[in-house]
Amino acid sequence: xxxxxxxxxxxxxxxxxxxxxxxxxxxxxxxxxxxxxxxxxxxxxxxxxxxxxxxxxxxxxxxxxxxxxxxxxxxxxxxxxxxxxxxxxxxxxxxxxxxxxxxxxxxxxxxxxxxxxxxxxxxxxxxxxxxxxxxxxxxxxxxxxxxxxxxxxxxxxxxxxxxxxxxxxxxxxxxxxxxxxxxxxxxxxxxxxxxxxxxxxxxxxxxxxxxxxxxxxxxxxxxxxxxxxxxxxxxxxxxxxxxxxxxxxxxxxxxxxxxxxxxxxxxxxxxxxxxxxxxxxxxxxxxxxxxxxxxxxxxxxxxx
Numbered sequence: 001x002x003x004x005x006x007x008x009x010x011x012x013x014x015x016x017x018x019x020x021x022x023x024x025x026x027x028x029x030x031x032x033x034x035x036x037x038x039x040x041x042x043x044x045x046x047x048x049x050x051x052x053x054x055x056x057x058x059x060x061x062x063x064x065x066x067x068x069x070x071x072x073x074x075x076x077x078x079x080x081x082x083x084x085x086x087x088x089x090x091x092x093x094x095x096x097x098x099x100x101x102x103x104x105x106x107x108x109x110x111x112x113x114x115x116x117x118x119x120x121x122x123x124x125x126x127x128x129x130x131x132x133x134x135x136x137x138x139x140x141x142x143x144x145x146x147x148x149x150x151x152x153x154x155x156x157x158x159x160x161x162x163x164x165x166x167x168x169x170x171x172x173x174x175x176x177x178x179x180x181x182x183x184x185x186x187x188x189x190x191x192x193x194x195x196x197x198x199x200x201x202x203x204x205x206x207x208x209x210x211x212x213x214x215x216x217x218x219x220x221x222x223x224x225x226x227x228x229x230x231x232x233x234x235x236x237x238x239x240x241x242x243x244x245x246x247x248x249x250x251x252x253x254x255x256x257x258x259x260x261x262x263x264x265x266x267x268x269x270x271x272x273x274x275x276x277x278x279x280x281x282x283x284x285x286x287x288x289x290x291x292x293x294x295x296x297x298x299x300x301x302x303x304x
Contacts (some may be wrong), residue, residue, distance in 0.1 A: 005254035006302050012247025013267035019240035029230050034223035036084050040208040042238025051202040063191040063199050072185035077207035079178035086171040102168030104137045109176035111258035129300035133262050136293035140268050143286040152286045183252040197249040262301050
């Protein structure tokens, strides 16, 4: 089981990359909030199917969830919904580049929360790997905005005081809170890992579909109608969302959330490779440096 969490995290990152691509493709038809919602509502049928099939396999059982684990699952769902909402605000802000970049500081925030709440202690190599990963992610976030590595560094420091940065940090904190509470929910339940991971991911998707659905019905009804109108092209986002959630939850049951999300940052490398292979985009010097640093950080973490 030593490397299962690594495989699960990389699988989740790959699914998340694909899900994001499908969501981006649907923005013109559904709007920003509609495209965000399909990650929940169209993941529900696939997650339900996985749960139904799994529970009917001889030897598998329904985990007994305490009120505590249910509360944590609900809180994780709320935090993830709030993260999605704040991220939408980042997209509409004039300093959105800074916001997106600093929302990716989630791994450091996750590590801090795990130390504070779960009394986790991270070794020096893992801490260095996490810090190196965050630095590389920040570089990659600004790589397209600058011509050289030095210009990227200048742009990064210049953006630190912007409102977009504060919004980005808030979204990163909300995502960190979501990840940590989901992990706490999973490890608070007794039973086989897959039973726990599949069941809690199923419950979480139900919570999120209902919560965001109510918001959409009240405030974004036109986009909600579009979500149901364009259900067929939205299904791939739901399928990939199911895969991503399952991968993350399995990994959270085996390793700290900070380690899991740090390895999951390989998603950025996947995104750049897709841009190069499919869209024939040229890679910049800063992107190459960022990829090398990120790859190094992941290797440091998985070799501990």
